[in-house]
Amino acid sequence: MAPSRAFTRLAALQRARPAACRSSAVPRAYHSYDHPPPPGSFNTAEQAILSAAYRHVPEHGFTQHTLSLGAREAGYLDISTNLLPEGPFSLIRYHLVTQREALAPRSETVFGGGSEKNPGHPPLQVSDKVERLAWERLQGNKDVNHRWQEALAVMAQPTHVPASLRELALLADEIIYLAGDASVDPSWYAKRGALSTVYASSELFMTNDRSPGFGETRQFLRRRLDESARVGSAIGNVAQWVGFTASAGVNVLRSTGVRI
Template identity: 60%
Template sequence: MQPLRRRLISSSRLYHSYDHPAPPAATFNQVETAILDASLPHIPTYGFTQTTLLRGARDAGYLDASTNIFPRGPFTLIHYHLVIQRLSLAKQSHILQRSNSNEQPLSIASKVKALTWARLMGNKDIVHRWQEALALMAQPTNVTTSVVELSSLADEIWFLSGDTSVDSSWYTKRASLSTIYASTEVFMTTDKSHGFEETRNFMDRRFSDAQNLGVALGSLNQWVGFTAHAGLNILRSKGIRL
């Protein structure tokens, strides 16, 4: 229980300082990063396999045996890919800030959409191998890391988009974005259309579904609140001390 709890906490949202540099990421050390970095170009050919790690280790100038530093084998490669792609979202400056002033800055919702699409396009080159990855990610030993990584992605997208809601919607927003992203990602693995047009349409439909649901829930909430207030005020007007 303790290691799992520790792992969940260390990767969950902790105080993000602007004055102090972020602590060095404990996930991958220097050697691991070197090997994994060198492995990335081999993924389209060899997939998320031990072979890719081996090629990466050779390219980085390490012995074949050095792949033993990855006890989880190919899953580490998947994890590395997820982390790298998530962190690269912060560099999507064309979405996050419009440089020329004649273009209107995007709304939060359209930033979320654009960033989600940008993240999906990060899988573009390896999408024919992504089903293997999804299978590995769903294995019981890996599923915690995968889910944590998915929620970190949703958190990153909402944060980068400039969303500042800190009530219950913090949770619902992240949950719905995670659902949308995960389902679209699965859809993308079978998409053969030009430029992933079908995936784009699929994602747009998911976003509008979520929006409709949000509007419906919001209206219901408003109606309940209004009725309760009105009822209370009627009772008060009748002279009942409430």
């Protein structure tokens, strides 16, 4: 019979799909409990060159020269830097990826024993955690902050814009995930979009910040997050009002006999 055959085929498809997902290892733009991300985005040789080169970044910046120094230090030739397909941008991406991946262990040390050590304190709100994590991530730029404008310029080049935006989205997702936000409604996008904007502008602000310990950057970050929360609640209030008024209007029309 036709229907049963269709069902068998569907079942076969459903059985085949997880295997396909696993084999293709498609990078995900969100956290998946069932499919943890692949271990590293760089292979061993790339890792060796990049980690050696990264030590030279404060001195020589995100340049081909730095990569070449790193390659020589790791025992490779000058020409071996060709292994990295994007040149200096690979070094920037290495910084972004390592800092993002370092956020999870750091959040454990920051929040891990918080509630148990101080039982008197109320547990942190999600918004506070987001602020704290964004600040922790900004502090990751401390060592290369004087070179970060160059890096932003490279990231803004048209060929590198998609990869840079992708990293930004992954970072925003990581922060919100680590802050414990588990909502799956349309605000999923709004939250991540708002946090990305705030983080990017704070990063830009930080490149010109000369205050001790980047205190002004932290103030800036707090102000922007407060503003986005205020804007968010304002939009929510307006939407609620519009929805109520519209449904009330429809009811008024119905009471006068219009068939809606």
